[in-house]
Amino acid sequence: MEDFNPIKIEEKWRKKWEEEKRWEVDIENAENPYYNLMMFPYPSAEGLHIGNVYAFTGSDVHGRYMRMQGYDVFEPIGFDAFGIHSENFAIKQGMHPRDLIKKSTDNFRRQLKKTGNIYAWDHEVNTTHPKYYKWTQWLFLQLYKAGLAYHKEAPVQWCPSCMTVLANEQVIQGKCERCDSVVESKKLRQWFFKITDYADKLLDNLQEIDWSERTKIAQHNWIGKSIGYKLEFPVSKTDFSITTFTTRPDTLFGATYVVLSPEHHLVDQLKDKIENWDEVAKYIEDAKKKPQSEKLKEDREKTGVQLKGVNAVNPANKDEIPIFVADYVLVEYGTGAIMAVPAHDQRDFDFAVKYHMPIRPVVVPENDEQAKEITKNTQAYEGQGKLINSGPFDGLNSEEAKEKIGEHVEGEQDVHYHLRDWLISRQRYWGPPIPIIFCENCRKNQNEDAEEGIDWTTIEDTEYAVHPVPEKDLPVELPYVEDYKPKGKGTSPLAAVDEFVNVKCPECGEGAIRETDVSDTFLDSAWYFLRYPSINVESKPWDGKLNDKWLPVDAYIGGQEHAVLHLMYARFITMFLHDQGALKFEEPFKKFRAHGLLIKEGAKISKSRGNIVNPDEFFDHFGADTVRTYLMFLSPFEQGGDWRDEGIRGVHRFFGRVWGLVQKLDEEAKTNETVEQELHKTIKKVTEDIERLHYNTAIASMMTFLNTLYDNSHTKEDIKTLLILLTPFAPFITEELWEQLGEEGSVHDQEWPKFDPEKAKDDVITIPVQINGKVRAEIEVERGLSKEELEKAAMGDEKVKESMEGKEVKKIIVVPDKIVNIVV
RNA sequence: GGGCGAGUGGUGGAAUUGGUAUACACGGCGGACUUAAAAUCCGUGGCAAAUUGCCGUGAGGGUUCGAGUCCCUCCUCGCCCACCA
Numbered sequence: 001m002e003d004f005n006p007i008k009i010e011e012k013w014r015k016k017w018e019e020e021k022r023w024e025v026d027i028e029n030a031e032n033p034y035y036n037l038m039m040f041p042y043p044s045a046e047g048l049h050i051g052n053v054y055a056f057t058g059s060d061v062h063g064r065y066m067r068m069q070g071y072d073v074f075e076p077i078g079f080d081a082f083g084i085h086s087e088n089f090a091i092k093q094g095m096h097p098r099d100l101i102k103k104s105t106d107n108f109r110r111q112l113k114k115t116g117n118i119y120a121w122d123h124e125v126n127t128t129h130p131k132y133y134k135w136t137q138w139l140f141l142q143l144y145k146a147g148l149a150y151h152k153e154a155p156v157q158w159c160p161s162c163m164t165v166l167a168n169e170q171v172i173q174g175k176c177e178r179c180d181s182v183v184e185s186k187k188l189r190q191w192f193f194k195i196t197d198y199a200d201k202l203l204d205n206l207q208e209i210d211w212s213e214r215t216k217i218a219q220h221n222w223i224g225k226s227i228g229y230k231l232e233f234p235v236s237k238t239d240f241s242i243t244t245f246t247t248r249p250d251t252l253f254g255a256t257y258v259v260l261s262p263e264h265h266l267v268d269q270l271k272d273k274i275e276n277w278d279e280v281a282k283y284i285e286d287a288k289k290k291p292q293s294e295k296l297k298e299d300r301e302k303t304g305v306q307l308k309g310v311n312a313v314n315p316a317n318k319d320e321i322p323i324f325v326a327d328y329v330l331v332e333y334g335t336g337a338i339m340a341v342p343a344h345d346q347r348d349f350d351f352a353v354k355y356h357m358p359i360r361p362v363v364v365p366e367n368d369e370q371a372k373e374i375t376k377n378t379q380a381y382e383g384q385g386k387l388i389n390s391g392p393f394d395g396l397n398s399e400e401a402k403e404k405i406g407e408h409v410e411g412e413q414d415v416h417y418h419l420r421d422w423l424i425s426r427q428r429y430w431g432p433p434i435p436i437i438f439c440e441n442c443r444k445n446q447n448e449d450a451e452e453g454i455d456w457t458t459i460e461d462t463e464y465a466v467h468p469v470p471e472k473d474l475p476v477e478l479p480y481v482e483d484y485k486p487k488g489k490g491t492s493p494l495a496a497v498d499e500f501v502n503v504k505c506p507e508c509g510e511g512a513i514r515e516t517d518v519s520d521t522f523l524d525s526a527w528y529f530l531r532y533p534s535i536n537v538e539s540k541p542w543d544g545k546l547n548d549k550w551l552p553v554d555a556y557i558g559g560q561e562h563a564v565l566h567l568m569y570a571r572f573i574t575m576f577l578h579d580q581g582a583l584k585f586e587e588p589f590k591k592f593r594a595h596g597l598l599i600k601e602g603a604k605i606s607k608s609r610g611n612i613v614n615p616d617e618f619f620d621h622f623g624a625d626t627v628r629t630y631l632m633f634l635s636p637f638e639q640g641g642d643w644r645d646e647g648i649r650g651v652h653r654f655f656g657r658v659w660g661l662v663q664k665l666d667e668e669a670k671t672n673e674t675v676e677q678e679l680h681k682t683i684k685k686v687t688e689d690i691e692r693l694h695y696n697t698a699i700a701s702m703m704t705f706l707n708t709l710y711d712n713s714h715t716k717e718d719i720k721t722l723l724i725l726l727t728p729f730a731p732f733i734t735e736e737l738w739e740q741l742g743e744e745g746s747v748h749d750q751e752w753p754k755f756d757p758e759k760a761k762d763d764v765i766t767i768p769v770q771i772n773g774k775v776r777a778e779i780e781v782e783r784g785l786s787k788e789e790l791e792k793a794a795m796g797d798e799k800v801k802e803s804m805e806g807k808e809v810k811k812i813i814v815v816p817d818k819i820v821n822i823v824v
Numbered sequence: 825g826g827g828c829g830a831g832u833g834g835u836g837g838a839a840u841u842g843g844u845a846u847a848c849a850c851g852g853c854g855g856a857c858u859u860a861a862a863a864u865c866c867g868u869g870g871c872a873a874a875u876u877g878c879c880g881u882g883a884g885g886g887u888u889c890g891a892g893u894c895c896c897u898c899c900u901c902g903c904c905c906a907c908c909a
Contacts, residue, residue: 214828214904221827224908246909259909302907333908340909346825347907418908563904597903601835633849635837639829642836650849653864697838700848707848768844773890775844813889819843823889 004659006623010732014113022748023075023118027533027546030072035550036063037529037589039558039566040078040125043104045089048111050613050631050643051605054598057628058637058695059557060117064728065690066555067118068752074550075118076532078125079105082133083521087430091485097430098480101128111615116624116731123535127524132531133432134475135541136524139573141435141468142580148194151457151466154423158186185288188490189459191425191434191517195572199223199417201586202571211592212638218563224418229402229411231339233258233312236320238273240266242312245334245414248344250401252316252409253390254362255339256352259304259324262287263331267307275309280325287327302328302351314339315409317391326351334416342380349380362389363398422569424520429484429493431518433476438464439505439512464513470506476514492516526569529553529588530577553589560594567592593693596640598631605643613643625730626652632695632729654703655733658726661709661719662737669713677762678708679718683755686725695729702726716741724750769794770821776803779820787814794820 017023025033038059041052060075067073081101090097105126112119125132143149159181195202203223206216228247235242242258260267262284274280283305304326311320328347329338342352343361352359364371365385384398393401393408406413425434442465443456455466469476479500484493494500494516505512527541533550534542552574558566567589574588597604600611618627630651634641671679682705689698702725709718720741723734727747738747761783767790769777777799781790791814794800804824811823 217828218904221905224905226908228909244909248909328907330908335909338909345909347909416908418905560903633836644836644850647836647850654849656864696836697848700838703848766844770844770890773888778844811889813843815843819890821843821889 002663004656006625006655006733007620009736010116010623010625013732013735014116018113021122024120024122025072025074027074027123027550030074030549032071033550034063034066034071034073035529035533035553035555036066036073036075037532037553037556038075038077039556039562040080040525040528041108042080042083042085043101043108044085045093045100045104046607047104047107048615049605050615050618051598053115053615053627054631054641055557055559055595056112056115056117057631058595058693059555060115061628061632061690061695061728062555062557062693063118064731064748065752068724068727068748068750070751073118074120074123074533076123076125077112077117077119077121078123078528078532079108079127080521080525080528081105081126081128082431082524084426084428084430085521087428087484090430096480096482097484098128111619114616114619114624116628120532123532125528125531125535127521127528130475130477131538132528133478133524135531136432136519136527137435137469137474137476138471138541139523139527140519141471141474142582143193143576144436144468146576146580148197148576149424150192150194151455152190152192153187154190154192155185155187156190156423158184160184186490188427189457190423191515191519193422193424193572195422195568196417196419198572198575199225199419201575202419202568205571205575205587209587209592210590212560212594215560215563215567215592215594218560219568222419222564222568226416226418228414228416229406230335230414231406231409231411232315233321233339234315235266235270235323236311236313238270238310240269242266242323242337243335244337244339245416246339248341248398248402249406249409249411250387250393250396250398251341251344251362252314252339252405253387253393254341254343254360255314255316255321256319256342256358256360257322257324257340258312259326259329259338259340259351260307261329261331261336262325262327264325264336266337267325270307270310273310274307276305276307280305280307283325302326302347302354304328304351304355306355316405322357324351324355332420333418343377344380344382346380346382360389362387364388422520422522422572424523425517426520427490427492427517428486429478429481429518431478431521432524433478433494433500434515434517434519435469435474435476436515437467437469437503437506437512438515439467439508439510440464441510441512442467442505442508445508465507467506467512473506478518492518494518522565522569525566526573527577529556529570530574530583548584551583552585552587554591556589556592557595558592560596563594593638595637596635598634598641598643600643602642613645618648622648622652623732625733626655629654629699629729633699635696637693637695654706655730657706657710658722658733659737661706662740665716665719665741666713667716669715671715671718672713675708675712675714675718677759678705679721680755680757680760683721683725683753684757684760687752687755690728699729721753723747724753765817767794767817768819769797769800770819771800771803772823773821776800783817785816787816790814790816790820794822 036059038056063073063075086101087097090100093100127133140149203220203225206219226247228245229249231244231246231249231252233242233244244258271277304324307323307325310323312323314321340348342348342357342359344363349359359377361375361377363381363385364375365383387393387396387398387401393405396404438459440462443463446465456463457466479497481493481497487493501513501516503512503514530542530551533546537543570588574583575586577583578586599605600613603609603611605611605613626648630648631641633651634643682701685701686698689695702722705722723737724747727734734747763783764780765783766778766780768775769779777797779793779797781793791812807824809822809824813821
């Protein structure tokens with residue numbers, strides 16, 4: 001009898017599998033392709049996080065299961081190694097990002113190979129490799145040529161301490177995530193992708209894809225479609241008119257003032273008429289200076305200033321109402337101006353109370369009691385109801401009134417989205433250079449008359465023609481720059497590299513300059529899944545035939561934190577490529593499931609908490625099988641798990657017992673009935689639970705089955721079935737024991753066991769007998785007894801008779817095969 | 825403020841359409857084995873108790889023969905978004 005030594009076993013098989021390239025699929029000829037994708041990691045210098053192991057294992061269990069269902073599973077892996085994360089860490093370490101990334105990916109690869117996942121290592125993607133980012137740049141050019149990439153001056157978030165622009169996701173409540181400094185707003189020329197062109201498609205397609213509901217809802221909310229009306233408020237005694245956007249035209253009669261955002265263009269145009277211009281100008285100046293964090297503060301008091309000397313006209317009742325400038329109205333949303341209805345919008349209400357504006361209720365609930373309450377004006381009523389104080393529209397339902405009032409004042413139906421265009425330029429070093437050349441000479445020679453349609457831009461007061469880098473010149477390689485740190489001048493460190501910046505214009509051949517910004521990391525990851533199958537194709541981003549075979553992705557697993565960013569961008573890019581005729585599908589991921597967050601003892605795992613779990617330690621001590629199975633045993637995969645160091649011992653013991661079972665196998669023994677029934681039940685449970693990613697209960701039922709095998713006479717076949725069921729979770733020990741049982745071939749090539757639904761049911765079942773809803777007895781009966789038989793059996797039971805003594809039966813509820821309840 | 829989700833033993837968590845609450849594990853305690861320890865195996869929701877009884881799924885109410893599950897009111901926690909008109 002051999003001792004159970006998981007480390008030795010795993011080394012043996014790992015080596016063998018690596019030599020055989022055991023998990024590679026025939027990418028060209030696979031008959032049943034199944035693309036099992038996991039969000040590729042950012043290779044942090046600290047090494048693989050236990051949370052990564054958790055996520056990857058969950059995906060791999062699914063992949064291995066599908067493999068045993070007869071699919072040719074392609075499970076690739078790669079590294080999302082560009083980006084500010086890596087760069088910041090490199091700066092901290094005083095190491096060049098390129099060197100650091102090389103080191104980190106090597107370490108990641110070493111750790112990933114320990115996990116026992118069926119990765120297609122021959123298809124590894126690395127976003128920082130010129131052979132990869134050549135096509136990221138190509139993608140940029142396609143978007144540019146299609147008119148979906150544009151250049152515009154826009155405010156960005158700027159950290160004065162780090163002296164750099166920050167990505168939106170690096171700004172936490174108005175502060176820099178690294179140094180906690182308050183972020184400022186700064187205007188810079190930027191590249192944007194017109195993702196908003198796809199807002200409706202991104203929204204509508206959600207209905208057709210098999211994704212976790214919460215992820216779909218997150219995307220739905222992020223796109224944030226609001227349907228409403230554009231309403232005009234003329235400025236009295238002028239030719240100007242203020243265009244407002246509202247989703248509640250039904251409350252128009254309650255609009256008692258109008259608010260412009262401080263950046264609104266009309267403020268300047270009305271300058272001559274405004275009597276308190278100095279005051280207004282000062283307010284606007286202050287508002288611009290106000291840091292982002294101040295604006296985001298939760299209970300921040302609203303401020304504003306009235307434009308004295310001018311009034312707007314409410315188009316519904318022709319009332320002259322005041323105009324304010326206030327920074328609670330955002331220039332970037334809607335029209336940058338609102339009609340304020342204090343009675344029915346809490347924000348307007350707060351403002352109205354402070355500045356003594358009238359509050360006129362125009363919508364009240366149908367219920368009169370509640371209606372009385374509303375008219376007391378203690379807070380805004382934002383619900384639906386019937387109209388009052390609205391002239392000819394009184395009594396109408398607010399829903400109907402929307403359209404009627406909207407039409408009455410000749411408003412224009414209008415739609416707005418929360419989704420904004422995707423800002424993709426970064427003034428940093430560690431990313432793919434944006435493949436654009438600016439030529440001053442070409443701009444000078446552009447025919448003034450033909451200005452339309454020719455793309456040009458202004459950089460530091462000089463006009464340039466904008467040229468895409470010719471595709472034959474791709475990739476625009478990121479030079480190895482010694483001083484790669486951000487300089488804080490609003491430009492990338494690449495701007496200081498003359499050899500990079502100065503270039504011959506591809507059109508006129510004269511001296512020109514390159515765009516020095518790099519693109520957002522999210523662009524790298526927005527298309528990587530298209531590259532995996534075609535990683536060895538040099539002449540194009542992907543091979544059409546391979547693409548047809550493997551894409552779209554069959555199953556995608558990743559973190560909920562990417563619900564809006566990455567997943568939205570990937571969908572947008574796919575839709576765009578589809579419209580270009582480059583892809584046959586619009587949606588990249590047929591099925592998506594978000595895994596939960598792994599925590600430790602109730603707390604988030606983080607360096608600052610000092611509760612880091614080092615996966616290497618556990619791999620080396622217990623082996624990958626145990627780590628994998630323990631992680632999956634914690635809780636439902638989509639819910640997340642709570643890691644405890646001690647808990648892993650239970651799974652270790654379990655495998656010790658599985659091992660022991662094989663060691664003391666009695667070849668002569670026969671299966672008894674209990675084992676047979678339990679076997680079919682277990683197959684059913686494990687299969688169903690793996691399908692719905694409830695790995696924890698799948699494992700629990702295998703533990704139960706193991707206990708049954710220990711307690712009952714069983715055969716080698718029974719053990720073999722258990723091993724097969726365990727394979728997706730524990731690929732090493734199952735293979736080893738398969739070999740020890742003297743079986744041909746590999747456990748991994750076995751067909752997934754099938755269960756007989758009849759045998760998965762017990763023949764004799766225990767039925768509880770309740771009296772007045774309390775369990776008083778249990779009776780053993782055959783399955784399938786009729787109501788009458790069951791009632792008879794229950795009434796005949798000794799315990800039941802005892803409890804019933806001297807009582808009168810009022811009613812008996814009998815649910816066959818379930819329960820008997822006697823009411824007395 | 826908005827959206828989403830969750831509250832079950834000391835802990836992680838189980839529980840088809842409403843049908844024996846706490847499966848499977850961890851830890852603690854007790855026991856077996858051992859010279860002893862480790863490992864292994866068995867028992868263990870709480871309170872009282874000879875057999876047994878009562879109480880128990882965040883709180884309160886309701887529907888039902890029967891509620892962790894359905895309905896209403898409330899409380900707490902987590903995540904995401906946030907002055908989006």
